[in-house]
Amino acid sequence: MVRAAIEPPRAPPLPAPAGRRRQWLAGLIGLLAGFSCSACLLFSGNGLGATQELRKVAARANKAESDLIALRQSMETLRNALHARIQECDLRGDNRTTASAASAAGRGVGEVATHAWDDTPENFRIHEMIQKVANPRREIMLALANDVMMCSNRKTCWWNGGNVLKTFLEGTSRLKMSNVLIITLDDETEKFCQKFGGVNSLRLELPVPKAQHNSRGANMISTLKYGLLKQILLMGFACLVVDLDLVFLQETDPFDHLYRDADVEASTDGFTKAWAGGSIGSIHEPKMGWGAGGLYVQHFTLNVGCAYFRPTIRAIDLLQRVSDSLAARAGWDQQVFNSEVFMLSHGSYNGSKVGVRVMEYSTWLNSKTFFFTERNRYFPGKTSDAPLPVMVHMNYHPDKHKRMLCVWARYVEGRKDACDGLPAAG
Numbered sequence: 253m254v255r256a257a258i259e260p261p262r263a264p265p266l267p268a269p270a271g272r273r274r275q276w277l278a279g280l281i282g283l284l285a286g287f288s289c290s291a292c293l294l295f296s297g298n299g300l301g302a303t304q305e306l307r308k309v310a311a312r313a314n315k316a317e318s319d320l321i322a323l324r325q326s327m328e329t330l331r332n333a334l335h336a337r338i339q340e341c342d343l344r345g346d347n348r349t350t351a352s353a354a355s356a357a358g359r360g361v362g363e364v365a366t367h368a369w370d371d372t373p374e375n376f377r378i379h380e381m382i383q384k385v386a387n388p389r390r391e392i393m394l395a396l397a398n399d400v401m402m403c404s405n406r407k408t409c410w411w412n413g414g415n416v417l418k419t420f421l422e423g424t425s426r427l428k429m430s431n432v433l434i435i436t437l438d439d440e441t442e443k444f445c446q447k448f449g450g451v452n453s454l455r456l457e458l459p460v461p462k463a464q465h466n467s468r469g470a471n472m473i474s475t476l477k478y479g480l481l482k483q484i485l486l487m488g489f490a491c492l493v494v495d496l497d498l499v500f501l502q503e504t505d506p507f508d509h510l511y512r513d514a515d516v517e518a519s520t521d522g523f524t525k526a527w528a529g530g531s532i533g534s535i536h537e538p539k540m541g542w543g544a545g546g547l548y549v550q551h552f553t554l555n556v557g558c559a560y561f562r563p564t565i566r567a568i569d570l571l572q573r574v575s576d577s578l579a580a581r582a583g584w585d586q587q588v589f590n591s592e593v594f595m596l597s598h599g600s601y602n603g604s605k606v607g608v609r610v611m612e613y614s615t616w617l618n619s620k621t622f623f624f625t626e627r628n629r630y631f632p633g634k635t636s637d638a639p640l641p642v643m644v645h646m647n648y649h650p651d652k653h654k655r656m657l658c659v660w661a662r663y664v665e666g667r668k669d670a671c672d673g674l675p676a677a678g
Contacts, residue, residue, distance in 0.1 A: 301390045309338055369486040372455060378480075379487050385452045387431040391490045391507055394481070395420070398437040401496050403653075414653025417441070419660065420496040421448055426664065427500060431507075435480065437473070451507045461579040474585045482571040483522070485563040491649060495557035497652040498645040501663045509616075509642050510560055515567040515610035515628060516593065518559035519616045519645060522552030523625040528613035553590040554608070558616060558645055617641045619655060620648035626674045633668035649678035 355511070386392050401417040403409035409416075417434075424432045432445055434453040436442040445453035458476045465472070476651055477493055484491050492507065500506055522528030530551035537544050561567045573592045578585060597603040613621060621629055622644050629638040644659050646652040661670035 253352065257436065283513070293659045295601065319454075331505060346567065347483075369483050375483050377454065378456075378483065380490055381433065381452065381454050382487065383501065384488055385431050385433050387507065389490070389507075391431060391492065392484070393424070393429065393432045393492045393494060393506070393567050394435065394477075395432070395440050395494050395496055396435045396437060396477060396480075397445075397496060398473060402441065404440065412651055414657070416496050416653050416656065417444065418448070419443075419653065419656050420501070421451060423500045423660070424582075425450060427505065429505065437476075453476070463579060463582050465580060467584075471584060474556070478571050478575045478585070478589075481561055482568055482575065485561055485568050485571065486562050490560065490562050492558075492560045493556065495645065495647070497647065497656065498643050499557060499656050499659050499663075500643045501659070502640055502642050506642055511609055512560075512562065514562070514607040515564045515572070516554070516559060516561055516606055517609040517611060518554040518556065519611045520552055520613050521555050521618060521620075522610075522613055523620045524615065527552045528610055530610075549612075553586065554593060554610070555618065555645065555647060556586055557591050557647055558611070558643070563606075566604065570604045570606045585642070615639075616637065617644045618648055619644060619646045623649065623655070623671075623674065627676055630673050631670075633662050636668075651678055 369379070382392055397417050400409055402415045403413055421434075430452075432452060434445055434451060435458075436445060436453050436455045437458060439455070442453055442455040445451040458480065460472045463476060464475050466477075481491055481493060490512075492510075502509075520528040528551070530549060533548050533550050535546045535548070537546075561571070570592055574585070575588050576586045577583065577592070592604050593606055593608060595601070595603055597605070614626075622641075626638075630636050640663065646655050649655055651674075655671070658671040658674060661667045
C-alpha cells in the first residue's frame with residue numbers, strides 16, 4: 253500500500269518565476285503609462301515631435317499589454333495540462349509521476365514527499381526515528397552496519413582486523429552530532445551500538461535483492477541503501493549517507509560544509525582537481541584533415557560512500573532507477589549509480605537528468621588523494637601546512653582500520669607523524 257494523498261485538482265498559484273514576470277510586465281505598463289503622462293506635459297508645446305514620441309510610448313505600452321495577455325493564456329494552458337496529468341496519474345496509481353506533476357503544478361517537494369512513502373510497519377519505525385534525530389533543517393546522517401564492520405570474525409573482514417564501526421562512532425561522538433542514525437542489520441551490531449552509548453540506532457531487516465546474492469558481502473550491504481534512501485526522501489528529509497570507513501576531522505558540523513544547490517552532492521573518487529571536477533580533453537585524427545580535432549568531457553565517478561541527497565523529485569527518481577536496476581541484475585552499486593547519474597539521454601534511453609555537485613576533493617578527501625597523489629601536501633606530517641580536511645575516506649586502501657587510526661592519531665590526538673610510516677599504496 254502506498255501513502256498517496258494528492259488533493260483533488262484545483263487551481264494552484266502561478267509558479268514563482270511566471271508570477272514575477274507578470275508583476276514585472278504590469279509594472280512596466282504602469283511605468284509606461286506614467287511616462288506617457290509626463291510626455292504630455294513635457295512635449296505639449298513641441299508640436300509634431302511630441303506627438304511622435306507619445307505614439308512610440310503608446311506602442312510600447314500596447315506591446316507590453318499584449319505580451320501579458322499571451323503569458324496569461326500560456327500559463328492557463330500549462331495549468332490545465334498539469335491538472336489533467338495529476339488526474340490521470342491518480343487513476344493509474346502512478347505515485348512517482350504523480351509527485352512530479354504535483355511538484356510542477358506549484359506544490360512543494362516536502363508536501364508531496366511527506367505523503368508518498370510506502371505505508372509499511374518498517375517505514376513507520378524509520379519515520380518515527382528520523383523525526384526524533386533530524387536537525388532543524390530536516391537532515392540526517394545515515395550509515396548501515398552489520399557485524400562485519402566490527403570484525404568480530406577475522407575471516408569476514410578484509411582489512412586485517414579492527415572495529416571500523418567503533419572508530420566511526422568515536423568520530424561522530426567527538427563532534428557531538430545528534431542527527432546520526434545507524435541502521436543495524438543484525439542483533440550483535442544493535443547490541444554494540446546500545447552498549448557504546450549515545451548512538452541513535454535502528455534494527456531493521458532489509459532483504460538483499462536476489463540478483464545480488466552472489467556478490468561480495470560489502471556490495472550486498474551497499475545495495476540496500478538505495479531503496480531506504482528513497483523512502484527517507486519521500487518522507488521529506490534530506491540525507492547524508494556515509495560509509496563507516498571514514499573519519500570526520502574538523503570540529504564543525506559536516507553539514508556546515510554543504511552547498512545544498514543540487515539534487516545530489518557527493519564526494520568523488522577523483523584524486524586531482526581535473527579528475528574530480530571535470531575537464532575538457534581533445535583528440536586529433538590526422539586522416540580527417542580539416543576535421544581532425546574533437547573535444548570530450550572526462551571526470552571520475554561519484555562515491556556513494558559520502559553523498560548528500562535532497563528530497564527532490566529527480567533525486568527520488570534516481571534512487572528508484574538504481575534500486576530497479578540492482579533488483580533486476582547483478583552489478584556493483586557504485587557503477588550502476590554513476591551510470592544512472594551521468595549517462596546522457598539518447599535514442600530510447602531517457603536519462604535521470606539529476607542535478608549534481610561534486611564535493612571539493614581537497615576538503616572531502618579520499619585516501620588516494622591523501623596518501624598518494626597529493627602526498628607531498630600532507631607528508632611529512634610535522635611540516636605539512638595543508639588545510640584540515642572535513643573527512644578522509646579510506647576507500648582506496650584495503651588496510652582501512654589501520655589508516656583510520658593513523659589519521660585519528662595525527663589530527664585528533666596531535667601525533668603529526670602518525671601516518672608517515674604507512675606506504676602510499678595499500
